[in-house]
Amino acid sequence: MTPALLESLPPFHPDVRLQPPSIERWRRGTGTDVEFVHVLASGRPGPTAMIVALVHGNELCGAIALDGLLSRRIAPSRGRLVLAFANVEAFGRFNAMDPFASRCVDEDMNRLWDDAVLRGPRPSSDSQELRRARELAPFVDAADVLLDLHSMQEPGAPALTICGKTDKSVPLARALGQPATLLVDTGHAAGLRLIDRGGFADPASGRQAVLVECGSHWEPPSADMAIDVTLRFLRHLDMVDPAWVKPHARVPAPGRQRLVRVNEGVTAASNDFRFLISAHHLMVVPRAGTPLAEDGHRRWVTPHDDCVLVMPSRRAGQAGQTMVRLGRYED
Secondary structure: OOHHHHHHOOOOOOOOOOOOOOOHHHOOOEOOOOOOEEEEEOOOOOOEEEEEEOOOOOOHHHHHHHHHHHHOOOOOOOOEEEEEEOOHHHHOOOOOOOHHHHOOOOOOHHHEOOHHHHOOOOOOOOOHHHHHHHHHHHHHHHOOEEEEEEEEOOOOOOOEEEOOOOOOOHHHHHHHOOOOEEEEOOOEOOEEOHHHOHHHOOOOOOOEEEEEEEEEOOOHHHHHHHHHHHHHHHHHOOOOOHHHHHHHOOOOOOOOOEEEEEEEEEEOOOOOOEEOOOOOOOEEEOOOOOEEEEEOOEEEEOOOOOEEEEOOOOOOOOOOOEEEEEEEEOO
């Protein structure tokens, strides 16, 4: 390539420091006709565990973790293990020069998991994400325990585990021992997440699900965390030999885990939403009443002292989008 041609190319996005894995070899499913879904049965009694990556097509860390498991020909020692690459159409459009563009094709796949959406008619019923969610739903509904791997917008953001809207999956998050911060929140006004579907959110059900935000999009630590949490998940379920896990572990365990309980989610009412402070993930605002954001005539202030800001959005305000969650540490 000539120097002149090099100079004419758009710059590589500076935040992208991960190489997207080649997952085409995993297109043909194992134990199912559904593409990019692999059902690995041990033939022995045990739970059905599911690990999901690429609910958002530009979040590479989970795909790296699943690609690694499949490349090593992972075989569960008990129960069934389901590995699913979710929004493969969006992932197939990933472009390191415009990495935010491939989050989804038509809509956010992680707002579609209510039966009223999955099984009922609606104007956007023909979206790529909804069609794929309908393909994945039978596997989700058969899972006893589920791990959903994601990453975050803010550079250098520390990882956290979202346990859902109730405390029922907090014990699972604590058993994994990684990452350091756990979250119980209020969900999203725009729709139901995968981890809040059906029995995962029902206190009377023994099913559990957690979503791990493994770190910042496209930064190597997010892939290390995704691999580490995945191995801890399998070890906790006694599906792999602990001696096999140890040499592949990537991230030292934190000294302790702390729980943030969210009491309010701030949702944009219009495209005019803007923050009034420089908000950062897990930033603690000391004083109640601190101006936080405004949206037209509405203004948000911190509702209490020591208010923890969880995952403030770096995207421009969009009506119906969760812009930040407000909580406090419980321990």
